[in-house]
Amino acid sequence: xxxxxxxxxxVIRNNTMEPERVMMLRILILFFLLGGVGLANSAEPAVxxxxxxxAEEIIVTAERPQTAASDQSIRDEDLKYFPHQTASDxxxxxxxLHITQHTGGAKAHQIFLRGFDxxxxxxxxxTIDGIPINEISHVHGQGYLDLHFLIPEMIERxxxxxxxxxxxxxxxATAGVVRFETFERLPYQAGVTTEGGMFGQASGLAALSLxxxxxxxxxxxxxxxxxxxxxxxxxxxxxxxxxxxxxxxxGARVDALYAGYRARSQAADCxxxxxxxxxxxxxxGALDDSNRxxxxxxxxxxxxxxxxxxxxxxxxxxxxxxxxxxLSNYTFFYFNPEQGDQLEQSDLRHYGGLDSSxxxxxxxxxxxxxxxxWGIAYRTxxxxxxxxxxxxxxxxxxxxxxxxxxxxxxxxxxxxxFVNERWMFTGGLRYDLDLSFARGTxxxxxxxxxxxxxxxxxxLPRDQSAVAHAISPKLSVAYSLAANWQLFGNLGRGFVTRxxxxxVNQTHAMAPAVHAAELGTRWSSEEGQFSVGGALxxxxxxxxxxxxxxxxGTILRGQSHRAGLELxxxxxxxxxxxxxxxxxxxxxxxxxDAGWEPIPNAPSLLFTQVAGVxxxxxxxxxxxxxxxxxxxxxxxxxxxASYVVDLVLGYASDHFELSVTVDNLFDTxxxxxxxxxxxxxxxxxxxxxGLQVTPGTPFALRASLSMRI
Numbered sequence: 001x002x003x004x005x006x007x008x009x010x011v012i013r014n015n016t017m018e019p020e021r022v023m024m025l026r027i028l029i030l031f032f033l034l035g036g037v038g039l040a041n042s043a044e045p046a047v048x049x050x051x052x053x054x055a056e057e058i059i060v061t062a063e064r065p066q067t068a069a070s071d072q073s074i075r076d077e078d079l080k081y082f083p084h085q086t087a088s089d090x091x092x093x094x095x096x097l098h099i100t101q102h103t104g105g106a107k108a109h110q111i112f113l114r115g116f117d118x119x120x121x122x123x124x125x126x127t128i129d130g131i132p133i134n135e136i137s138h139v140h141g142q143g144y145l146d147l148h149f150l151i152p153e154m155i156e157r158x159x160x161x162x163x164x165x166x167x168x169x170x171x172x173a174t175a176g177v178v179r180f181e182t183f184e185r186l187p188y189q190a191g192v193t194t195e196g197g198m199f200g201q202a203s204g205l206a207a208l209s210l211x212x213x214x215x216x217x218x219x220x221x222x223x224x225x226x227x228x229x230x231x232x233x234x235x236x237x238x239x240x241x242x243x244x245x246x247x248x249x250x251g252a253r254v255d256a257l258y259a260g261y262r263a264r265s266q267a268a269d270c271x272x273x274x275x276x277x278x279x280x281x282x283x284x285g286a287l288d289d290s291n292r293x294x295x296x297x298x299x300x301x302x303x304x305x306x307x308x309x310x311x312x313x314x315x316x317x318x319x320x321x322x323x324x325x326x327l328s329n330y331t332f333f334y335f336n337p338e339q340g341d342q343l344e345q346s347d348l349r350h351y352g353g354l355d356s357s358x359x360x361x362x363x364x365x366x367x368x369x370x371x372x373x374w375g376i377a378y379r380t381x382x383x384x385x386x387x388x389x390x391x392x393x394x395x396x397x398x399x400x401x402x403x404x405x406x407x408x409x410x411x412x413x414x415x416x417x418f419v420n421e422r423w424m425f426t427g428g429l430r431y432d433l434d435l436s437f438a439r440g441t442x443x444x445x446x447x448x449x450x451x452x453x454x455x456x457x458x459x460l461p462r463d464q465s466a467v468a469h470a471i472s473p474k475l476s477v478a479y480s481l482a483a484n485w486q487l488f489g490n491l492g493r494g495f496v497t498r499x500x501x502x503x504v505n506q507t508h509a510m511a512p513a514v515h516a517a518e519l520g521t522r523w524s525s526e527e528g529q530f531s532v533g534g535a536l537x538x539x540x541x542x543x544x545x546x547x548x549x550x551x552x553g554t555i556l557r558g559q560s561h562r563a564g565l566e567l568x569x570x571x572x573x574x575x576x577x578x579x580x581x582x583x584x585x586x587x588x589x590x591x592x593d594a595g596w597e598p599i600p601n602a603p604s605l606l607f608t609q610v611a612g613v614x615x616x617x618x619x620x621x622x623x624x625x626x627x628x629x630x631x632x633x634x635x636x637x638x639x640x641a642s643y644v645v646d647l648v649l650g651y652a653s654d655h656f657e658l659s660v661t662v663d664n665l666f667d668t669x670x671x672x673x674x675x676x677x678x679x680x681x682x683x684x685x686x687x688x689x690g691l692q693v694t695p696g697t698p699f700a701l702r703a704s705l706s707m708r709i
Contacts, residue, residue, distance in 0.1 A: 086148075086152065086224075087109075087147035087148050087149075087150045087152065088101065088105075088109065089152060090147075090150070090152050090155065090158065091109060091111075091147065092626075094158070094160060094178070095160075095568065095582045095584075095608065096113060096114065096162070096566060096582065096584045096606060097111065097112070097113045097176075098111075098112040098113075098603055098606055098628060099111055099112070100112075100672045100673040100694075101672060101673070101694075102267075102269065102270060102672065102673040102694040105148070105226070105228070105233075105235040105237075105263075105265055105267075106148060106235060106237065106263035106264070106265040106293040106294065106295050107120075107140075107146075107265075107267070107293045107326060108120040108121060108140075108144050108145050108146040108147070108148075109145070109147065110673060111123075111124050111145065112601075112602055112603055113162070113175040113176050114162060114163070114175045114176065114537070114539065114562065114564060114584075114586065115175075115539075115562035115564060115586035115587075115588040115599060115602050115604075116174070116175040116562070116602060117599070117600070117601045117602045118143075118175055119141045119142075119143075119546075119547055120138075120140060120141045120143070120144045120145055120146075121134050121135075121141070121142075121143040121144050121145025121172065122141060122142040122143035122172060122496055122547075123143070123172060123174045123175040123176075123496060123514075124143075124145065124172060124174075124175050124176055124177070124178060125143075125169055125170075125171070125172040125173040125176075125177045125178070126145050126147065126177070126178045126179070126180070127177075127178075127179050127180065128150070128180045128181075128182065128257075128259070128299075129180070129181060129182055129243075129255070129257055129301060129303070130179075130301075130303065130316055130355075131257070131299065131301045131316070131318040131320075132353070132379065133145065133146075133147070133299075133320075134171075134172050135322065135347070135349065135351075135381075136171070136351070136379075136381050136406050136408070136497070136499075136500075137381065137383060137404050137406055137436070137499040137500040137501065138324075138347055138349075138385075138499070139324075139326075139345045139346065139347040139385040139386075139387060140324075140326055140345050140347070140547070141499075141547040142496065142497070142498065142499045142545070142547065142554070143171070143172045143496070144324075144347075146295065146297070146322075146324070148237065148261065148263060148295070149239060149259055149260075149261030149297050149299070150180065150239075150259075151205070151220050151222050151239050151241045153186075153193070153205060153207060153220065153222075154182050154183055154186075154207070154218065154220050154241050154243070155180050155181070155182055155183075156181050156182060156183045157181050158178060158179065158180055158181070159177075159178075159179040159181065160176060160177070160178060160179075161173075161176060161177040161179075162175070162176040162537075163175075163176065163490060163492060163494075163516045163518060163537065163539070164472070164474075164492045164493060164494025164495075164514050164516050165474055165476060165490045165491075165492040165516070165518070166414070166428065166474070166492075167412045167413065167414050167428025167429060167430040167472060167473075167474045168357075168373065168375060168412055168414050168428070168430075170377075170408075170410045170412075170430060170432045170470070170472070170494075170495070171408065171410075171432065171434075171495065171496060171497055171511075172496055173494050174494040174495070174496055174514040174516075174539075174541070175539075182218075182241075182243050182257070183209070183218055183243070184216050184218065184243060184245050184255070185209050185211060185212075185216045185218060186207060186209035186218055188207075188209065188708040188709060189208070189209055189210070189708075189709055190207065190208050190209070190708065190709050191205075191206075191207050191706060191707060191708035191709070192204070192205065192206050192207075192706070192707055193205040193704060193705070193706040193707075194704065194705055195224075195702060195703065195704035195705075196702065196703060197661075197700060197701055197702025197703065198229075198700050198701050198702065199226055199227050199228055199229050199233075199700065200225070200226055200227030200228075200234075201224075201225075201226040201227075201700075201702055202224065202225055202226070203222065203223065203224030203225070204222070204223055204224075205220065205221070205222045206220065206221055206222075207219065207220040208220075213247075214246065214247045215244075215245065215246040215247065216244065216245055216246075217242070217243075217244045218241075218242065218243045218244075219241070219242045220239075220240070220241045220242075221238075221239065221240050221241075222238070222239040222240075223237070223238050223239075224236075224237055225237070228266075228268075229284060229695070229697065229698055229700065230267075230268035230284045230285070230286065230694075230695060231268060231282075231284055231285055231286060231289075232266035232267065232268060232286060232289050233266060233267065233268060234265065234266045235263065235264070235265040235266075236263070236264050236265075237261070237262065237263040237264075237265075238260075238261070238262045238263075239259075239260065239261050240258070240259070240260040240261075241258065241259050241260075242256075242257070242258045243255065243256070243257050243258075244256045250306075251306065251307045252304060252305065252306040252307075253304070253305045253306070254302070254303070254304055254305075255301075255302070255303040255305075256300075256301070256302050256303075257299070257300065257301040257302075257303075258298075258299065258300050258301075259297070259298075259299040260297065260298050260299075261295065261296070261297040261298075262295070262296050262297075263293070263294065263295045264292075264294050265292055265293045265294070266289070266291070266292045267291045267292055267293060267328075268284070268285065268286035268289070268291070268694070269286065269287075269288060269291050269328055269329055269330060269694070270330055270673065270675060270679075270692040270693060270694050271283065271285065271286075271287065271681075271692065271693060271694070272679060272681050272688045272690060272691075272692060273671075273690055273691040273692070273693050274688055274690045274691075275681060275688070276693070283669070283671075283693075283695045284695055284698075287329070287332055287681055288329040288332065288340065288342060290327065290342065290392040290393055291327050291328050291329055291342070292325075292326075292327050292393070293324070293325070293326050293327070294323075294324070294325045295322075295323070295324050295325075296321075296322070296323040297320070297321065297322045297323075298320070298321045299318070299319075299320045299321075300318065300319050300320075301316065301317070301318040301319075302316070302317050302318070303315070303316040303317075304316075308358065309360070310360045310362070311358055311359050311360025311361075311372075312358070312359050312360070313356070313357075313358050314356060314357045314358075314359075315354070315355075315356045316354070316355050316356070317352070317353070317354050318352060318353055319350070319351075319352040320349075320350070320351050320352065321349075321350055322347070322348075322349050322351075323347075323348045323349075324345075324346070324347045324348075325344065325345070325346045325347075326344070326345040326346075327342060327343070327344055327390065327393055328342070328343055328345070329341055329342040329343065330675075330677070330679065330692065331677070331678070331679040331680065332679050332680055332681050332682075332683075333680040333681070333682070333683040334678060334679050334680040334687065336389065337680065337683045337684075338683070339389070339391050339396060340391060340683075341389075342389070342390045342391060342392070342393075343387065343388070343389065343390065344386070344387065344388045344389075344390045344393070344395060345385070345386075345387050346385060346386045346387075346388075347383065347384075347385045348383070348384045348385070349381060349382065349383040349384070349385075350381075350382045351379065351380065351381040351382070352379070352380060353377065353378055353379035353380065353408075354377070354378050355375065355376065355377035355378070356375065356376060356377075357373055357374065357375035357376075358373070358374050358375075359371070359372060359373040359374075360372055364417075367419065367420045368417065368418065368419055368420075369417070369418040370415065370416070370417055370418075371415070371416040371417075371418070372413075372414070372415050372416075373412075373413075373414040373415075374412070374413055374414075375411070375412050375414070376409075376410070376411045376412075377408075377409070377410045377411075378407075378408070378409050378410075379407070379408045380405070380406070380407050380408075381404070381405070381406040381407075381408075382403075382404075382405055383402070383403070383404040383405075383406070383500075384401075384402070384403050384404075385401070385402050385404065386398060386400070386401045386402075387399040387400050387401075397443075398441075398443075398459075399442075399443045400440060400441060400442040400443060400501075401440045401441055402438050402439065402440035402442075402462075402500075402501055403438075403439050403440055404436065404437070404438050404439075404500045404501065405436065405437050405500075406434065406435070406436040406437075406500050407434070407435045407436070408432065408433070408434050408435075409432070409433045409434075410430060410431070410432045410433075411430070411431050411432075412428065412429065412430040412431075413427075413428065413429050413430075414426075414427075414428045415427045415428070421480065422479055422480045423477070423478070423479055423480075424477070424478040424479075425475075425476070425477055425478075426474070426475070426476045426477075426478075427474065427475055427476075428472075428473070428474035428475075428492075429471075429472070429473050429474070430470075430471070430472040430473075430474075431469070431470070431471055431472075432469060432470045432472070432495070432511070433467070433468075433469045434467070434468040434469065434497050434503075434511065435465070435466075435467055436465065436466055436468075436500035436503055436504060437463075437464065437465035437466075437500070437504065438462060438463075438464055438465075438500045438501045438504045439462065439463045440461075440462055441459040441460060441461055441462065442459075442460050442462050443456060443457065443458050443459065443460070444456070444457045444460050445457075462501075462504075464504035464505070465504060466500075466503045466504040466505075466506060466509070467509075468497055468498075468503055468506075468509050468510065468511045469510065469511065470495035470497075470510060470511040470513065471493075472492070472493045472494055472495060472513075473492075473493060474491070474492045474493070475491050475492075476488070476489060476490045476491065476492075477489045484523060484524045484525070484526060485521070485522070485523045485524075486521065486522050486523075487520075487521050488518070488519065488520045488521065488522075488535075489518070489519055490516070490517065490518040490519075490520075490537075491516070491517050491518075492515075492516050492517075493513055493514065493515050493516070494513070494514045494516070495510075495511040495512060495513045495514065496511065496512055496514070496545075497511045497512075498511075498512070498545055498554060499547075499554060502545070502554050512541065512542045512543040512545065513541070513542045514539055514540070514541045514542075515539070515540045515541075516537065516538065516539040516540075517537065517538050518535055518536065518537040518538070519535065519536050519537075520533065520534060520535030520536070520537075520566075521533065521534060521535075522534075528572075529571070529572045529573070530570065530571050530572070531568075531569075531570045532567075532568065532569050532570075533566075533567070533568040534565070534566060534567045534568070535565075535566045536563075536564075536565055537563065537564050537566070538561070538562070538563045538564075539561070539562045539563075540559070540560070540561050540562075541559065541560045541561075541562075542559060543556060543557075543558065543559060544556070544557040544558060544559070544560045544590060544599075545557070557590055557591075557592075558590055558591030558592060559590075559591045560588065560589065560590045560591065560599060561588070561589050561596075562586060562587070562588040562589075562599070563586070563587050563588075564584065564585055564586040564587070565583075565584075565585045566582075566583070566584050566585075567581075567582070567583040568580075568581075568582050569581045569582075576613055576614055576615050576616065577611075577612070577613050578610070578611075578612045578613075578614075579609075579610070579611050579612075580608075580609065580610040581607075581608070581609045581610075582606075582607070582608045582609075583606075583607050584605070584606040584607070585604065585605055586602065586603070586604050586605075587604065588602055588604070597632075598632035599632070600632060600633050600634050600676070601631060601632075601633055601674070601675070602631065603628055603629055603631055604629050604630070604631070604632075605627070605628070605629025605630075605641075606626070606627070606628060606629065607626075607627040607629075608624070608625065608626045608627070609624070609625045610622060610623070610624045610625075611623050611624075618651050618652050618653050619650070619651050620648075620649075620650050620651070620652065621647075621648065621649050621650070622647070622648045623645065623646075623647055624645065624646045624647075624648075625643060625644070625645045625646075626643070626644055626645075627641065627642070627643045628641060628642050628643075628670075629641050631674060633674065633675065633676035633691065634676040634677065635676045635677075635689055635690075637676045637690065637691055639671065639674040639691060639693075642668060642670035642671070642696070643668065644664050644668050644670060644696065644697075645664070645665045645666055645668075646661070646662065646663055646664065646665060647661070647662040647665045648660070648661050648662075655707060655708055655709060656705065656706060656707045656708070657704075657705070657706045658703070658704070658705050658706075659703065659704050660701070660702075660703045661701075661702050661703070661704075662699070662700070662701055663697050663699070663700040663701075663702075664696070664697050664698055664699050664700065665699070666699075667698055667699035668696075669696075670695075670696040671693040671694065671695060671696055672694050672695060672696040672697070673693065673694040674691055674692075674693050675691070675692045675693075676690075676691055676692070677692060679692060
């Protein structure tokens with residue numbers, strides 16, 4: 001294998017540029033350095049791709065990772081030591097990211113990152129092979145991010161960018177960006193995996209890989225079912241995935257992708273903690289056993305990459321169909337003591353888009369390089385969504401029904417200036433425009449000032465449109481004190497649009513912005529056996545809009561501030577052993593009527609540790625712990641801290657692998673989701689104003705067998 005070289009070294013050998021273009025680009029650099037604010041990442045990228053040079057990597061296969069101070073890296077060891085059969089498995093090993101799951105295994109995760117309760121995705125952007133998968137103006141929350149369609153074995157790597165520091169990403173890219181990249185060719189030609197475990201868990205996977213570097217085809221199908229550890233908790237799901245690529249004689253490359261998903265699930269919803277503590281109900285029970293989530297999805301994408309002049313041209317098109325139906329009951333009989341508070345949320349959508357970019361690298365003299373990327377992206381969403389009051393899934397009142405159209409246009413410039421091998425400056429500037437309209441009917445509750453009573457007006461017509469826009473500048477500096485020691489400084493601005501049905505209340509507005517800053521460092525030993533990284537960061541959000549499922553809209557919670565410390569430690573004492581520890585501390589405050597208060601629900605402390613061994617004989621074992629600190633909630637309530645340990649044991653050879661996984665090794669009693677809101681569990685009883693919880697995974701044993709050729 002050839003020795004690795006820096007991005008700077010590789011490009012300086014192979015690039016020259018005409019003096020006229022050099023002068024033009026110098027002017028452009030000056031503009032960014034004086035007028036922008038933005039991103040810094042790795043000072044020593046190892047491949048000639050501007051995205052790779054900028055991004056943090058979670059490596060599934062064994063390749064040299066690139067790191068940035070704020071982006072803790074899961075190396076290849078993490079995924080070797082821990083199976084990743086589901087999207088939940090993938091997300092749980094991302095450093096600093098905490099997820100919870102309620103209303104069944106087919107509903108999007110609730111995501112917590114950097115002090116943000118990103119709900120189901122509004123502050124975390126995700127893509128698969130560059131295709132955006134957040135759902136704009138979803139009936140269950142802005143930026144709804146359903147990852148359950150992924151087949152983890154088809155994921156080659158995950159790149160994590162924390163903070164709003166990269167101009168190539170727009171809406172939702174505030175707390176961070178998660179980019180899933182799939183295999184173009186699997187590490188094997190064919191393979192099957194079967195898994196079984198407690199609670200009726202069973203799954204099967206078949207995968208096939210054909211071709212070479214010039215053309216390839218990768219296929220996979222997966223089916224799984226489980227009875228779940230809650231009652232009810234049954235889930236059945238089927239997934240299909242394919243990716244193909246070929247290269248033309250002219251040097252162009254075409255990639256095609258398809259992902260299909262179908263899931264049917266039953267779900268136990270939140271329960272009053274007081275009822276569990278009084279033994280009035282099991283923590284794995286349910287008060288409304290008709291709750292469920294059903295999902296269908298089909299995603300296709302086509303990407304063209306082609307050399308163009310001195311650079312590379314990319315054109316990507318995609319189309320996504322998604323049908324989601326959620327039946328949930330959080331408050332039981334609080335609003336409607338006779339028929340109950342079960343709510344149906346249905347969201348049927350088609351969305352598609354086109355994006356293109358042009359990137360090139362230029363030499364600006366003996367010791368200076370400029371890496372440039374200019375891009376434009378367009379996306380359109382056509383949505384039909386309904387919210388209705390139901391009993392056991394049967395509607396008795398339609399609260400609202402909307403047909404929503406949303407058109408998003410984004411343009412960006414992304415410039416990286418390398419000054420010798422020590423300094424890197426990154427400037428970015430992005431402009432986004434969002435056009436939306438909402439047509440339909442809405443039930444409205446109003447206070448009659450003459451009678452002092454709440455009056456419900458049914459099926460009021462709505463037909464409104466709105467324009468929102470955002471300007472997002474970026475700037476950063478990275479400096480290498482030595483080949484293995486870097487310093488980073490980041491500034492940036494990001495944004496999150498409001499759902500269309502709420503945005504149309506303001507005909508023209510700037511999207512709520514997030515302003516952020518960060519300082520960090522990363523050091524590793526010369527042999528690579530020890531590394532440490534850390535970052536101090538701050539974020540301010542102009543306005544926190546919190547989704548409320550009871551009426552299907554967002555509530556303004558005021559301005560917010562967050563500050564945090566992140567530390568990462570990696571140690572390999574010998575070739576077959578590996579240790580890791582990550583610490584994340586966040587202090588978050590939100591504006592309230594009585595002054596500044598802690599941000600509800602978001603964890604302030606997260607600590608994870610991994611100890612693993614992988615012997616040359618094929619035996620491997622790993623022990624992973626996750627400590628989640630206390631959380632503050634509304635109503636002045638606080639949830640307890642929890643510590644959960646998982647264990648993996650296994651043996652692998654060239655053609656098969658057997659592994660045994662124990663979730664929650666010590667059977668710790670913990671709660672996955674915790675909320676604070678009033679509910680009435682008994683139609684004839686009193687209102688409960690305590691915590692509402694869903695149980696975390698109990699002790700669960702599962703085994704898997706994989707065979708590959």
